[in-house]
Amino acid sequence: MPSLDQLRPGQCGRIAALTGNDGLVQRLMEMGLLEGEEVEVLALAPLGDPLEIRLGDSRLSLRRSEAARIHVSLS
Amino acid sequence: MGSDPKRIAALIGNPNTGKTTLFNALSGLRQRVGNYPGVTVETKKGQMCCGGQTFELIDLPGTYSLSPRSPDEMVAVDVILGRQQGEVRPDVVISIVDASNLERNLYLTTQVLELGVPVVVALNMIDVATAQGIRIDTERLSRQLGVPVVAIQANKKKGLEALREAICRAASGAALASQESARGTNAAPLATHRPPFPEVFECAIHQLHRELGEDIPEYLLRRLVLDVGGWTEQRLVAQFGEGIRQKAQEVRQRLAQAGCPVPAVEARARYGWIREVTAGCIQRPAQRAVTWTDRIDRVLTHKVWGTLIFLTLMFLVFQAIFTWARPIMKVISDGKDALAELLRGQLPPGPFTALLLDGVLEGVGAVVVFLPQILILFAFLAVLEDCGYMARAAFLMDKLMARCGLSGKSFIPLLSSMACAVPGILATRVIENRRDRLATILVAPLMSCSARLPVYILLIGTFLTGPGFARWLPGLVMFAMYAIGLVLAPLMALVLKRTLLRGQTPVFVLEMPLYKVPSPRLVLRRMLDSGWAFLRRAGTLILASMVVVWALLYFPRGGGPEQPPYDVRIAAMQKELDDLKEQGRAGGVNSPVNEQGRAEGVNSPVNEQGRAGGVNPPVEPGEQGVSPPRLFYQLLEGKEQQINECIAEWKRQSYLGRMGKAIEPAVRPLGWDWKIGMAALASFPAREVVIGTLGIIYSTGKQDSDEIRNAANVADTLLARRMKEARWDDDPTRPVFTIPTALSLMVFFALCCQCASTLAVIWRETHSWRWPAFTFTYMTVLAYLGALVVYQIGRLLGG
Numbered sequence: 001m002p003s004l005d006q007l008r009p010g011q012c013g014r015i016a017a018l019t020g021n022d023g024l025v026q027r028l029m030e031m032g033l034l035e036g037e038e039v040e041v042l043a044l045a046p047l048g049d050p051l052e053i054r055l056g057d058s059r060l061s062l063r064r065s066e067a068a069r070i071h072v073s074l075s
Numbered sequence: 076m077g078s079d080p081k082r083i084a085a086l087i088g089n090p091n092t093g094k095t096t097l098f099n100a101l102s103g104l105r106q107r108v109g110n111y112p113g114v115t116v117e118t119k120k121g122q123m124c125c126g127g128q129t130f131e132l133i134d135l136p137g138t139y140s141l142s143p144r145s146p147d148e149m150v151a152v153d154v155i156l157g158r159q160q161g162e163v164r165p166d167v168v169i170s171i172v173d174a175s176n177l178e179r180n181l182y183l184t185t186q187v188l189e190l191g192v193p194v195v196v197a198l199n200m201i202d203v204a205t206a207q208g209i210r211i212d213t214e215r216l217s218r219q220l221g222v223p224v225v226a227i228q229a230n231k232k233k234g235l236e237a238l239r240e241a242i243c244r245a246a247s248g249a250a251l252a253s254q255e256s257a258r259g260t261n262a263a264p265l266a267t268h269r270p271p272f273p274e275v276f277e278c279a280i281h282q283l284h285r286e287l288g289e290d291i292p293e294y295l296l297r298r299l300v301l302d303v304g305g306w307t308e309q310r311l312v313a314q315f316g317e318g319i320r321q322k323a324q325e326v327r328q329r330l331a332q333a334g335c336p337v338p339a340v341e342a343r344a345r346y347g348w349i350r351e352v353t354a355g356c357i358q359r360p361a362q363r364a365v366t367w368t369d370r371i372d373r374v375l376t377h378k379v380w381g382t383l384i385f386l387t388l389m390f391l392v393f394q395a396i397f398t399w400a401r402p403i404m405k406v407i408s409d410g411k412d413a414l415a416e417l418l419r420g421q422l423p424p425g426p427f428t429a430l431l432l433d434g435v436l437e438g439v440g441a442v443v444v445f446l447p448q449i450l451i452l453f454a455f456l457a458v459l460e461d462c463g464y465m466a467r468a469a470f471l472m473d474k475l476m477a478r479c480g481l482s483g484k485s486f487i488p489l490l491s492s493m494a495c496a497v498p499g500i501l502a503t504r505v506i507e508n509r510r511d512r513l514a515t516i517l518v519a520p521l522m523s524c525s526a527r528l529p530v531y532i533l534l535i536g537t538f539l540t541g542p543g544f545a546r547w548l549p550g551l552v553m554f555a556m557y558a559i560g561l562v563l564a565p566l567m568a569l570v571l572k573r574t575l576l577r578g579q580t581p582v583f584v585l586e587m588p589l590y591k592v593p594s595p596r597l598v599l600r601r602m603l604d605s606g607w608a609f610l611r612r613a614g615t616l617i618l619a620s621m622v623v624v625w626a627l628l629y630f631p632r633g634g635g636p637e638q639p640p641y642d643v644r645i646a647a648m649q650k651e652l653d654d655l656k657e658q659g660r661a662g663g664v665n666s667p668v669n670e671q672g673r674a675e676g677v678n679s680p681v682n683e684q685g686r687a688g689g690v691n692p693p694v695e696p697g698e699q700g701v702s703p704p705r706l707f708y709q710l711l712e713g714k715e716q717q718i719n720e721c722i723a724e725w726k727r728q729s730y731l732g733r734m735g736k737a738i739e740p741a742v743r744p745l746g747w748d749w750k751i752g753m754a755a756l757a758s759f760p761a762r763e764v765v766i767g768t769l770g771i772i773y774s775t776g777k778q779d780s781d782e783i784r785n786a787a788n789v790a791d792t793l794l795a796r797r798m799k800e801a802r803w804d805d806d807p808t809r810p811v812f813t814i815p816t817a818l819s820l821m822v823f824f825a826l827c828c829q830c831a832s833t834l835a836v837i838w839r840e841t842h843s844w845r846w847p848a849f850t851f852t853y854m855t856v857l858a859y860l861g862a863l864v865v866y867q868i869g870r871l872l873g874g
Contacts, residue, residue: 018339030139034342049473052376057176061473
């Protein structure tokens with residue numbers, strides 16, 4: 001299953017799982033990145049990192065290392 | 076009414092929800108800033124009137140959740156729980172939420188509901204939501220949440236009356252309830268509705284509650300279990316010992332076995348409940364409308380266009396603080412000089428006048444002169460922040476800054492520091508992570524600021540320009556001086572992040588808010604707040620350091636039984652000179668300045684006078700063949716020179732001069748004599764002061780750094796000529812200033828922290844003496860080593 005950082009701009013996916021139980025995963029979940037949510041990669045920063053995603057009504061920016069913790073199923 | 080204890084309301088919400096706008100709208104102009112020991116976040120406090128009652132309104136730092144991972148994040152929890160020292164527990168909490176992103180915003184609200192304080196939800200930006208086709212049934216939402224919900228538009232001041240009423244009612248309702256419970260009657264529970272957590276979790280919390288005693292709020296026990304390695308855990312471990320960590324770990328294992336692992340259990344419970352609560356309250360369009368933000372972001376976060384626009388914007392910001400501020404700064408320093416001149420004529424000479432004019436007035440001028448840069452930078456920052464661009468800037472620059480252990484948010488503060496570290500350090504407030512912010516603050520003074528420029532110009536213009544030097548050399552050396560900072564600041568940040576400020580990489584997850592038109596009122600307010608805060612907190616310290624250095628240069632005043640003190644002698648000579656010039660003017664002679672002084676760029680007192688054209692010179696005794704006017708000029712020049720020599724002698728024997736001599740063994744390996752050492756010491760308040768001090772020591776009169784900057788040919792100025800002529804005291808054939816010495820002095824000033832204002836601002840921003848002391852020490856060591864290496868290598872190469 002691909003992780004969110006492997007998606008190209010314009011690709012959508014549904015979150016399947018988040019790995020880990022540390023502060024990072026907790027913060028991601030608090031921001032609404034939960035299992036079952038639909039996410040879309042909107043853009044990449046000039047050096048390819050971080051990425052901008054859409055989640056529901058909000059836009060978030062995540063680093064690749066953070067996006068790698070989010071596993072998605074492509075839709 | 077007067078006997079009633081004052082009611083307290085706290086305001087909490089996610090970033091970018093218009094929290095500050097609401098706070099300003101509710102509390103008006105009278106606000107003050109509160110600090111707590113051990114944390115860098117500040118809370119603002121204001122007064123709010125509603126229903127004939129006065130509330131104290133506390134603006135808590137913006138946050139997405141109340142799961143504290145640092146002392147800074149703990150402040151909001153402690154204030155609401157009434158555990159923050161010096162704060163009374165609030166009677167009501169206002170939770171502001173963004174209507175266009177309701178679910179995510181309600182996450183924080185569900186946590187606030189568990190803190191046992193009445194809550195009022197302020198549903199802000201209802202107009203933005205409506206524009207997106209989102210409709211919210213406020214009444215139904217209020218019923219489902221179990222707390223009052225008021226729709227408002229904080230920026231248009233709509234709905235504020237209803238909000239005030241709701242706050243008032245919630246606070247009185249709670250007071251009533253607590254009275255009833257004190258009487259033992261049936262107390263109304265505060266929050267009847269809250270997200271249900273799995274049974275296993277609730278049981279475990281109850282058990283912990285029994286074991287640890289009733290005085291720890293239940294909310295903190297929940298945090299203990301939910302935040303792995305969080306601040307609550309660290310605090311409770313410090314209080315109860317390691318055993319508690321073990322217990323928390325056991326509970327987490329039990330939860331995982333039951334299929335509700337930490338931290339997912341919390342997010343699932345809360346978002347699940349939010350979905351239930353909002354079901355039927357929110358209507359969304361079937362197709363998500365393409366918003367302005369979508370369109371703008373396509374350009375502004377674009378790899379090529381976004382970067383180009385960003386660079387253009389940054390160039391503009393940099394130009395503004397570097398260039399636009401200069402004329403205003405010039406007006407301020409000219410005004411200060413004019414005032415000093417005016418007062419000097421009115422006041423009797425002596426130590427008191429000198430303290431007032433050369434110590435205090437200079438000091439006040441040195442403080443106020445920063446205001447243009449601070450106000451301009453903060454106007455830009457407030458506009459960029461308020462319109463939503465700041466998050467995009469951080470997004471674009473993050474990778475670059477991540478390489479030195481920082482995040483994209485450090486870029487603008489560091490860039491601003493290339494104009495001046497003071498506004499740059501103030502701008503680090505946008506960085507939420509404490510360690511990142513500290514690292515940025517500590518390396519910001521390494522960026523080459525505009526105060527270093529006159530030092531570079533003087534030394535490059537004097538020793539590295541002219542015949543025998545390649546045309547491109549001055550430019551290259553100047554570039555190298557800027558490059559030192561650009562290379563060392565990121566390196567130092569990396570070192571700090573690996574040693575002193577080591578820790579987990581902070582979570583970067585950044586919300587990209589909707590774009591909006593910035594509010595002029597908010598921008599103006601933020602500008603004035605930052606300027607005022609600088610004046611009040613850092614200003615006094617800068618002033619004090621100026622006065623101390625003044626005193627070290629003024630005392631001892633010399634003199635003895637047969638000779639009056641230096642200042643008295645100088646005043647007498649100055650009087651003679653003025654009288655002579657008066658005579659000259661009466662006779663219609665131009666002062667020598669018109670012929671020579673201007674070209675020399677000397678700021679002699681003669682400059683301003685004796686401009687009246689004319690021919691008839693006063694009759695003075697003269698040698699044969701020398702025209703009387705020429706002789707008169709020579710007399711004037713001689714007198715002036717006498718004054719400058721006397722000042723130089725005075726300053727050389729001052730305490731600071733003695734300190735310079737004392738440290739000579741230490742600065743000799745840098746190629747400096749004691750005079751340079753003394754000038755470096757005297758420049759503690761500000762780097763550019765070194766030029767003025769060099770001017771005094773080399774008897775050229777007071778030298779202004781602006782003059783060096785504006786001189787057509789630096790090497791022709793009197794100071795430059797005197798520096799070239801300077802010889803070592805113990806070897807009168809050896810010039811003091813060689814190319815390696817000039818380079819070593821430049822490198823020293825590129826790296827040192829001879830800037831009291833920077834240190835004062837670091838102190839003010841970190842609330843600790845430790846960090847400014849650390850900054851000063853590491854930069855001075857770095858500067859010394861840098862200068863040493865440059866001089867020694869330069870000498871080996873035969874400079």
